[in-house]
Amino acid sequence: MRPNQTLILTEAVFWNCESYGILVLLLLSYSPRPFLLLGFLGVFGVFPMTACPGFRFYKISDSAGLGLRRIFFEQSQSQSQSKSQQCHPKSQSQQCHPKSQFRSQTRTTSYRISSFPLPHRWPRATHSDSEFSSSLCRLSHTSRLPAPTSARNFSSSSHCPQPQFSSIPSSTLASTLGSKMASTSEKPKHKVTVIGSGNWGSTIAKVVAQSTSEHPELFETDVQMWVYDEKIPITPGSSLYDRYGGATIPDGPVMLTEVINTFHENVKYLPGIELPHNVIANPNLVDAVQGATILIFNLPHEFIDKICKQIQGKTLPFARAISCIKGVTVDEHGIELISEYIEENVGIYCGALSGGNIASEIANEQWCDTTIAYNTPPCDLHQDTNGSSSNGNGSGVAYTHKNARGQPSKTKLVPVPAEYPTLDHDVFQKLFSRPYFTVNMVSDVVGVSLGGALKNIVAIACGFVEGHGWSNSGKTAVMRRGMQEIIKFANEFFPETVQEATWQESAGWGDMIVSCTAARNWKYSKMAVERGVSVQEIENTELNGQKLQGISTTRDVCSFLHARGLEGNYPLFMAVEGIVDGTVNVEDIPRLFRD
Numbered sequence: 001m002r003p004n005q006t007l008i009l010t011e012a013v014f015w016n017c018e019s020y021g022i023l024v025l026l027l028l029s030y031s032p033r034p035f036l037l038l039g040f041l042g043v044f045g046v047f048p049m050t051a052c053p054g055f056r057f058y059k060i061s062d063s064a065g066l067g068l069r070r071i072f073f074e075q076s077q078s079q080s081q082s083k084s085q086q087c088h089p090k091s092q093s094q095q096c097h098p099k100s101q102f103r104s105q106t107r108t109t110s111y112r113i114s115s116f117p118l119p120h121r122w123p124r125a126t127h128s129d130s131e132f133s134s135s136l137c138r139l140s141h142t143s144r145l146p147a148p149t150s151a152r153n154f155s156s157s158s159h160c161p162q163p164q165f166s167s168i169p170s171s172t173l174a175s176t177l178g179s180k181m182a183s184t185s186e187k188p189k190h191k192v193t194v195i196g197s198g199n200w201g202s203t204i205a206k207v208v209a210q211s212t213s214e215h216p217e218l219f220e221t222d223v224q225m226w227v228y229d230e231k232i233p234i235t236p237g238s239s240l241y242d243r244y245g246g247a248t249i250p251d252g253p254v255m256l257t258e259v260i261n262t263f264h265e266n267v268k269y270l271p272g273i274e275l276p277h278n279v280i281a282n283p284n285l286v287d288a289v290q291g292a293t294i295l296i297f298n299l300p301h302e303f304i305d306k307i308c309k310q311i312q313g314k315t316l317p318f319a320r321a322i323s324c325i326k327g328v329t330v331d332e333h334g335i336e337l338i339s340e341y342i343e344e345n346v347g348i349y350c351g352a353l354s355g356g357n358i359a360s361e362i363a364n365e366q367w368c369d370t371t372i373a374y375n376t377p378p379c380d381l382h383q384d385t386n387g388s389s390s391n392g393n394g395s396g397v398a399y400t401h402k403n404a405r406g407q408p409s410k411t412k413l414v415p416v417p418a419e420y421p422t423l424d425h426d427v428f429q430k431l432f433s434r435p436y437f438t439v440n441m442v443s444d445v446v447g448v449s450l451g452g453a454l455k456n457i458v459a460i461a462c463g464f465v466e467g468h469g470w471s472n473s474g475k476t477a478v479m480r481r482g483m484q485e486i487i488k489f490a491n492e493f494f495p496e497t498v499q500e501a502t503w504q505e506s507a508g509w510g511d512m513i514v515s516c517t518a519a520r521n522w523k524y525s526k527m528a529v530e531r532g533v534s535v536q537e538i539e540n541t542e543l544n545g546q547k548l549q550g551i552s553t554t555r556d557v558c559s560f561l562h563a564r565g566l567e568g569n570y571p572l573f574m575a576v577e578g579i580v581d582g583t584v585n586v587e588d589i590p591r592l593f594r595d
Ligand SMILES: NC(=O)c1ccc[n+]([C@@H]2O[C@H](COP(=O)([O-])OP(=O)(O)OC[C@H]3O[C@@H](n4cnc5c(N)ncnc54)[C@H](O)[C@@H]3O)[C@@H](O)[C@H]2O)c1
Pocket: 196, 197, 198, 199, 200, 201, 202, 227, 228, 229, 269, 298, 299, 300, 301, 303, 324, 325, 326, 327, 357, 358, 359, 360, 545, 546, 547, 548, 549
């Protein structure tokens, strides 16, 4: 048995029978003859493990013949889950205590070390060793084993310099696992996952990863970033070709995830920006969200439905979310903010981040500001309305909260356990603020979300006007009227909660100004008119996979208004729809305003 197998065996024991694990560790550390000891443990070690509560399945396979390749260790999911499902929110029983729900949640996880993408130029033996040492790194820094990722990613990680496994003395192994043991008595920290890795998704991953490194008292350092994986060609003359270099150039395309984890750059969607090494690209969405207490949704809004379906029931029940998505969803029932959609479909509270933010500028650390709307659910404040503990002892738990429209939400919340740092404005401020990114926290989720979504319609109109040859003054007229329609829309359909002050925020006028002068919806609509082609055609040919949100938002919002016969109240929105559909000409815009 190779030493790495020994260690994993030990780790499994540790997770389930902590006292027994400690004993094994001590024996391994001090034994002068570890191989004899291993034989002993093989007989007397596995049996006590199987007797541990919850233990169901344990297997080591070495099919590749390269030392340990895979370990599967799972506990009874159905058993633990049914326990938490049985819990009535008001139950006082020990089993239904919020803390016990949390424990059962963490223990239903399956731990896996497997299938690390192997950078093409790495000798396989090195990969095996690095793979193992990367798991050591994670064990000492987090409460969970890592998602599959590149070994190189870990080996170059600034917070965890990686020794080669073969050179790790047993005392080091013991102390590494020892720090894991110590960490079990530490307070848990928030684990952050970014869902999406486009232009803005990658930028926000950079922002929050810098912050998690800076605030280890609040956050786990590593930030998972879910990547919609795709093949990246390595063509002669490309920067990737040069970076792989020489004889190690892969024969075919490589996956984007591997490129990000190897070179710490999203070469497709955020080229030229080095991502912090604690951004971990992960192509497996369910794996990426597992164990995360903070989910940051950041992808084009048209994919949100599919994403929510995939992670339903897979997130921690007390996870919280921030949506950076600019868009809305419309169906036969009406219009929904993306944050509302996430809340209803994933079952967790969701706030919104929006502002006058061009991703490439923030990624280059050029200063700007933004707005985050978050109404901290009362049950997360660790006090109920009478001032008693809400989730420290299971009494007085507040499971309902007011949704974005000020109504009692259909989604019942599981409070963030009291062991975690309280997830309030202060924590989100620390997570998203950088010296180059000023965050203003507010509570108006409606205003922040609608400002971000609807300004894209206005930005397209500005692109049309400018592409037609009209001047800045004409564009200003469109921006002013556009803002009037946004405010009217918010007041008409979300009157309960929208706040006038939000329009003065970065998420209000700030976003309007930058979107109509520098952002993609403006730029490519202008190009479409100048070239005499449709905006969709420009999106297909010029954006290299990036998405314009304005066209689909125009269609969604206008269909919602058509269904209510309200076209006359929103002439600018309607004009944009008409131009996109080819039923209205750009030169008709002034007449449409007069009518
Ligand atoms: N880019 C910006 O400057 C900026 C700034 C602020 C807000 N936003 C908003 O952020 C959100 C995300 O925008 P972005 O710029 O990061 O994205 P982007 O325009 O770069 O979009 C491409 C992303 O979509 C993903 N994708 C493609 N097909 C997919 C599929 N079938 N399923 C799931 N994902 C798929 C791609 O992998 C890629 O990550 C949008 O709502 C946008 O309005 C963007």
